[in-house]
Amino acid sequence: MNKKIKTAALAGLSALALASCSSTNKVTKDSDNATRPDNAYMDIDSKFLTFSNDQRATINKGNTFAVNLFKTQIDKQSKVLSPLSVSFLMGMLANGADGDTQKEILKTLGVDDVSLQALNEAYRALLNSTATNDKQTTINIANCIAADKHFSLKRDFQKTVLGMYDANVESLDFSTSKAVDKINEWCSKQTNGMIPKIIDQLSAADVAVLMNAIYFEGTWEAPFEKAETKEENFRGYTRDIKRVQMMHQEDDFSYLSNDIFEAVTLPYGNRTYSMTVLLPKEGVSIEEMMKQVDAQKIGSLYRDMQKCVVDLKLPKFTTSTEVVLNDAVSKLGAPSIFNGTANFKNMSDANIFISKMLQKAKIEVSEEGTKAAAITAGMVAMTALDPNEPRRVKFHANRPFVYIITEKQTGAIFFIGQYLGE
Numbered sequence: 001m002n003k004k005i006k007t008a009a010l011a012g013l014s015a016l017a018l019a020s021c022s023s024t025n026k027v028t029k030d031s032d033n034a035t036r037p038d039n040a041y042m043d044i045d046s047k048f049l050t051f052s053n054d055q056r057a058t059i060n061k062g063n064t065f066a067v068n069l070f071k072t073q074i075d076k077q078s079k080v081l082s083p084l085s086v087s088f089l090m091g092m093l094a095n096g097a098d099g100d101t102q103k104e105i106l107k108t109l110g111v112d113d114v115s116l117q118a119l120n121e122a123y124r125a126l127l128n129s130t131a132t133n134d135k136q137t138t139i140n141i142a143n144c145i146a147a148d149k150h151f152s153l154k155r156d157f158q159k160t161v162l163g164m165y166d167a168n169v170e171s172l173d174f175s176t177s178k179a180v181d182k183i184n185e186w187c188s189k190q191t192n193g194m195i196p197k198i199i200d201q202l203s204a205a206d207v208a209v210l211m212n213a214i215y216f217e218g219t220w221e222a223p224f225e226k227a228e229t230k231e232e233n234f235r236g237y238t239r240d241i242k243r244v245q246m247m248h249q250e251d252d253f254s255y256l257s258n259d260i261f262e263a264v265t266l267p268y269g270n271r272t273y274s275m276t277v278l279l280p281k282e283g284v285s286i287e288e289m290m291k292q293v294d295a296q297k298i299g300s301l302y303r304d305m306q307k308c309v310v311d312l313k314l315p316k317f318t319t320s321t322e323v324v325l326n327d328a329v330s331k332l333g334a335p336s337i338f339n340g341t342a343n344f345k346n347m348s349d350a351n352i353f354i355s356k357m358l359q360k361a362k363i364e365v366s367e368e369g370t371k372a373a374a375i376t377a378g379m380v381a382m383t384a385l386d387p388n389e390p391r392r393v394k395f396h397a398n399r400p401f402v403y404i405i406t407e408k409q410t411g412a413i414f415f416i417g418q419y420l421g422e
Contacts, residue, residue, distance in 0.1 A: 050129045051122075051409055058122035059410040062087050063295040064110040065332065066413040070402075072328040074287050076237045079321040080363045080417030082374030086325065088143060088212040089376045091123050092167060093337065093354070095160045096347025101336050108333035110295075120164040126412065127166055136219035136269035136369075139414075142190040143167035144211045146183050148174035151207035157347045167210075174202050183209055187375045191215045194362050194373035205355065208380035216372040216405065216414060218268030222251045224367035229316060234421045235399045242421040245316040246398070247367055253312065254305035255393055260284060260292050263301060264310055264395045268369060271408065275370060276301070277314065278402040279395065286400050286418055298404070299411050313396040317419055318364045325357040325376075340383045347380075355381035363417060372405065372415050 051059070066083030073079060087109055094105040094116055106112045111119055127141055143165040147153055153169060161167040170186075172179040184197035190213035198211065224247040232246040254265040261281060267274040280289040326338050336342050342353035361374035397419075405415040 051125050054118060055122040055125045056410045058111060058114050058118055059126060059412045060295075060299060061110045061114070063298060063411060063413050065108060066416060067290075067293065067295050067298060068332055069325075069328060070416045071290055072331060073323065074290060074418065076420065078317070078319045078418060078420045078422075079323075080319045080361045080372065080374075080415055081321065081323070081359065082214050082361050082372075082376065082415050084412055084414050085212045085214045085361075085374040085376040086329075086357075086359060088123060088141070088165065088214075089210055089357070089378050090329075090334075091119055092143065092145075092161050092165055092210055092212075093344075093347075093378060094119065095164075096157050096344045097337070097342075098345050099343045101334075101341075101343040102346075104334040104336055108329065120160065124164045126410070129409070137273055138215070138217045139273075140190060140192075140213070140215040142213045144186055144213075145169045145208060146172050146179070146186075146211070147208040148172065148179075148206070150174075151348070151350070153208070153348055154346065174206060183211070186211070187213060191373035191375060192217070192371075194364075194371065195360050195375045198358070198360055198375045198377050199379075203355070203379075203381065205381040206379050207350070207352065207382055210378040210380065212374075212376045214372075214374050214414060216273070216370065218273055219369040221267045221269060221271065222249065222253075223369065224249050224314075226367050229367060232313070233398060234315060236421040237400055244422060246313050247316050248313050250309060250311045252307055253310040253395075255308040255310055255395065256301065256305045257393075261289050262395055263305065264312060265302075265305060266312075266314075273405060273407055273414075275365075276404050276406065277395075277397060278404070279397050279399070280401070282399075286402055290402070298413075302411075308393050311394045311396075313398065314365070315397060315419060315421075316366050317422065318362070319417060319419065320360075320362045321417075322360045323358065325359060326354075329357060342383070344380075351383040352380050353383050355379045361415070361417075363415060370405070374415070 065087065069083050069086065070081055073081060090105050090109055094102055097105055145167055147169055149171045158169050172182055180199060180201060183199060187198045188196045192215055228248040229245055231243050234242045234244040236242050256263050262279045263276055265274050265276045280286060330338060337354045339353060344352050356379040359374055359376040363372040400418060400420045402418050404413055406413050
């Protein structure tokens with residue numbers, strides 16, 4: 001039911017016209033014909049090569065959905081999302097769907113030109129990407145289906161979600177409060193207590209709950225010194241001044257700057273995972289910045305960054321988000337899954353639809369590193385219906401910014417959020 005991924009740290013993003021730092025980084029071509037800087041920052045050990053080219057491409061395509069989903073949530077509050085958690089859930093739903101409903105799901109995920117089998121294999125590979133020597137980063141990805149004991153799921157569907165998503169089906173009595181307790185216990189266990197529960201109750205129409213959980217715990221490659229953390233000003237969304245705990249260090253980081261934003265990447269552990277912070281330029285809002293940022297730019301930003309000595313300030317913060325995703329997913333291309341026109345005949349012979357898709361997510365950023373967790377649930381209801389001296393730069397995140405946690409090989413966006421001050 002769950003897959004522990006003890007692994008290591010970094011990933012990357014993308015930009016527009018870029019101002020670079022002096023560096024000895026050279027751009028070369030790797031075996032997949034992808035450009036990359038020729039230095040240790042980008043080297044990939046052969047033991048990490050667990051993805052085929054097609055699998056990496058499939059996972060990377062999902063970043064279009066990730067960025068688009070985040071854009072639907074931009075407002076005046078700090079928040080964090082896990083698009084990958086939503087993608088895993090929708091991947092399972094795609095296997096239960098047929099006809100136009102399945103086509104809508106795949107199109108929304110950005111993989112309408114990919115077969116369902118290829119999508120499943122890509123997610124399976126992501127679950128399987130285990131076993132590195134990095135002891136500083138822990139990933140737990142888990143999937144589960146809790147079904148009412150009177151509701152029948154098709155055997156082939158169960159076989160697929162077990163084989164491809166490690167999702168066992170738990171049979172529960174939905175007429176009792178114990179079913180809610182069991183579901184919430186699973187959520188708490190898979191997220192190490194960060195998300196203690198996902199639902200308060202089940203409705204009379206609910207017959208199953210599909211769930212994905214992602215837990216991330218990474219130690220910065222270059223931790224911040226606690227003694228350097230000071231209370232400082234942070235200019236909020238409406239330019240009001242707030243006081244935050246601001247972490248501070250000066251070290252080598254990958255950095256870029258353009259007319260819209262500055263970006264810096266903070267790797268975890270051995271750089272398989274990283275956090276990249278996008279700080280809008282003065283006078284540019286997050287919304288304006290994100291209009292210029294898409295998945296392709298995020299995917300290429302990585303290679304455009306240059307190593308600099310960065311005077312880095314970053315708030316120490318905790319953000320929790322709870323969001324119902326029905327409207328967002330509908331607007332992004334899959335409205336039928338939420339109404340009586342839903343076709344989930346590959347999941348069950350019953351007339352069913354997704355009454356609610358919701359996510360709870362939390363992130364804690366501190367001097368040591370980052371903890372982040374998300375639960376995404378779909379409530380299934382019966383239808384009633386170097387040699388060169390690097391230049392020195394400052395990156396003081398003292399105003400609203402966006403952050404993204406990604407994986408190196410695939411570029412998969414695990415978490416994306418915005419911070420607007422506490």
